[in-house]
Amino acid sequence: MSIGSSYPVGRSTPGPQPARPLPHARTAVPLGLRLLAASLCGLLALALTAAVFVRTYPGQWWDGALLPRAERGGGYEQQTVLVGPAKTVLATFGSPTLLAALLGAVLVVGALRRRLAAGVVGVGMVLCAVVVAGAVKSALPRPDLQIESSTTHNSFPSGHVTAATALLLAFMLVLPGWARRWLVVPGAAGVALIAAATMIAGWHRFSDALGGVLLGVAVFCLAAAALVVWRGDQGADDRPVGGSPWRGLTEGAAGLVVLVGALAVVVPDLATSVRRGALVAIVVVGAVTMVLVGSVVFLVRATDLACPRRPRSRPSTGSQKIS
Template structure:
């Protein structure tokens, strides 16, 4: 029976019907969860290093073995020709003008790349690293075990190293993925240079430098997790984790680039190593190599974790979505919009 319409009652409207059940779609993993896990892991390791090297006899003894105190004056400044260059590096990095320029560069890159919020978060991350490192150093007591190569003065963690790590990772928030990959290794080497300079100049122990790196990386993971959560809320489908086959090519490209970076790093160590070995004591050399390796591992791992994320501000449509026109069924006619 019909009602003067071209459509019959009891029948569905004509149209293409699916040939079969749709294949299951694997949901993308939110990036915030692994970032929070990474932040928690770095904070746990930071706490363990603090407990072991600040509050136990073996930890203080190991710090003193790697960076022994000077026989004259009782300071930790190492007897090497690299003391002068190390103090020059630390004075340059500690310049308020240079820090203001670098923080301004983070904000400018974020503004140009539509990642202004990420730039603001990155600047806050650097300032937070400095404040937290200073607060921990002033409040954390250092146990006195009467170790000849140690003092009760607490310098854990290094504010210089924490600020350098956070500054490098602040650029990772405002740069696109391809630029992050090329900046990660050179930037981590730069952080290692600052960490080595603090140890050679006698400003910090090995555990202090390592604690500064872990603090900066943990703050980056928290900041990136917050940005990832905001990005998904503001623009659904924005920041997600690895996405199956589409990400396999990126994974292989990242592995190849990592292998190339590793070859370059080994070559640099072979070139710099002999001169460094002749200039510093064996314990200092071990501390520099260990700090450099752990810095590279920590920075590169979190940069690899956010390889598929882009913290660009959400795109807003210029026009509001128009409601779909109602279907008008006329007598004897067809469906019209």
């Protein structure tokens, strides 16, 4: 050992430590905040849709061009043989008995899957969405802009489409992650069918159906955010259960193809029985439904929304005596 040396002798100097990987961008943002942001985006899109299609001349004109009225001062019922089946679909879905049975099914599935709290939130989410849709429809004024294919009667957003979207997403709250992906396509097809029925029967315009989907998705994201924050596991969905975003996009594209095919099978005369504008409106609403529902399901793909479990009390070892 040399005198005056400031370096330790007989000790190995530590080598360079391996760099720690930076957290992924999705991991850095809690799931609750992402769901809250998605809900705000949905509400903003809903407000923009209402502002454009209800309050402006181009928006009212586009609504009338896609779904023109039968005559000046007449209704929006389309001249097609599908009017009767459309009204049957709406009457069936609007039955209080069926709606009560579907809401009860949400609670039953939630109880069986130990997600009773999520089931209660899902039922409340559906009721809240329907109430908000009715309040907006009553409070939102529709100015008379002297458009021949438009009326001052406001029907934005569609209560039927809002209820259908919220019901579908209520089941997403109580189902496990692997089962949600199997429900996306048939559920979106059902919502698209009800939206198409409202437009064919002349109950709602194109913007009304689009607003109903946006409102249902926004309320779902808000309810899911509340459940995630209550559980306290905001990063639970960062596990690679649902695959990469590219896989999600691929599945979404395949879902759109299946959705169009399902509509063609359920309504084989759709393309030849309605006008081009109505067909465009139905296809666009169906595609938007598939994209939005698929996106929110991908967002919560691996999140367990079961009731939070109380931690088990462990016996204390500090008071044990040493013999």
